[in-house]
Amino acid sequence: MPISAIAAADRAFALLVRGPDPLQLDGRDVPGLPRRRLTLDTVRDLLVGGVDTGVSDAVWRILSAHARADGPAWVVGAVGVAVPGLTLIASRLAHGFAKQADDIGSEVVAGFLQALRGDDLKGPRVWLRLCWTAWRTGHAARRTETTLELPHDLPVGSRTPRFPYGHPDLVLARAVTAGVITAEQAELIGATRLGGTLVDHLAAELDVSAPVIRMRRRRAEQTLAAAIHRGDLAVRANRARPR
CATH class of the missing domain: 1.10.10 (Arc Repressor Mutant, subunit A)
Known part of the structure; x- marks a missing residue:
């Protein structure tokens, strides 16, 4: 049985932070982090535990720069650091949409990657802006229900949608x-x-x-x-x- 996109990313991340040459950030480059080399799983634990906004912004700008310039391993590394947040977003969006949970999770990851690779991350609250894009793409997948069976008593014809028309x-x-x-x-x-x-x-x-x-x-x-x-x-x- 295939695993979800977020679970697959987390498994790949686990491999990257093990062994003799794990992916690391230099904490000395970010005031507020321990002044030593930090494996990305350690960085993830620090972010989840709570850090100042400036520290979070600096970390995500560095991860984004690596993901854009240094190949697939750093893309997986950045997504792996984001897994706890992406899991929360996907689980909230999938509530009541169990049949679409895998699609929602995939789109959450895709949206996050889109922002990580292409958005201008110079402004403040980088993590929130990355999550906002991930949420929007995941929510769009939740609205797409073409693969679900329509009920037999579905009304036909047109009717006026409720104001203000939209999600x-x-x-x-x-x-x-x-x-x-x-x-x-x-x-x-x-x-x-x-x-x-x-x-x-x-x-x-x-x-x-x-x-x-x-x-x-x-x-x-x-x-x-x-x-x-x-x-x-x-x-x-x-x-x-x-x-």
Whole structure:
């Protein structure tokens, strides 16, 4: 029986951090890490245990640079370091979609790799932005249900979809485009409500208290809810002009 993409990545990662020449980072290159050579599984343990945002950002920029320049082993190494977070994202997205769990996991990994290899990682909160891309691609796989058997009593014909027409990530993107909320507020809602990021972890990364994060999220959600209630985010259908 084939194993999931995330499990396969974790197995490959385990091989890379064993033996006489395991993949390593030099902790002296990142203030805040132990000042010695660190195997990537040690780096993963340190990140999971909690580090300052600046430390996390520096580590992920280094891993990304290696993945882009130094071959497949470093790609596997970077994904392996991310496995705990990717596992959480995939498990949250697969809840209620058990038949699509493998596809969701594969797309979560694919989205993460896309961001790792191609995104501009110069800004802050690198890990959250990598996870946000992974969540979006995984969520898209959850919406694709063409392989599932349709029920016999499925209604036919067209009907008007519910406002504001779209899945949560699209609603957030539309709200940002409309100027209802900021991109930062959308990322906060998406990461904590949809992406599996814990408020306490985010608060630690931003060096603020958890109540402050919850207050910011509540204000953003109230603004978003009011816009949805007013119909500000509804997609208007293009009416065909009479010929």
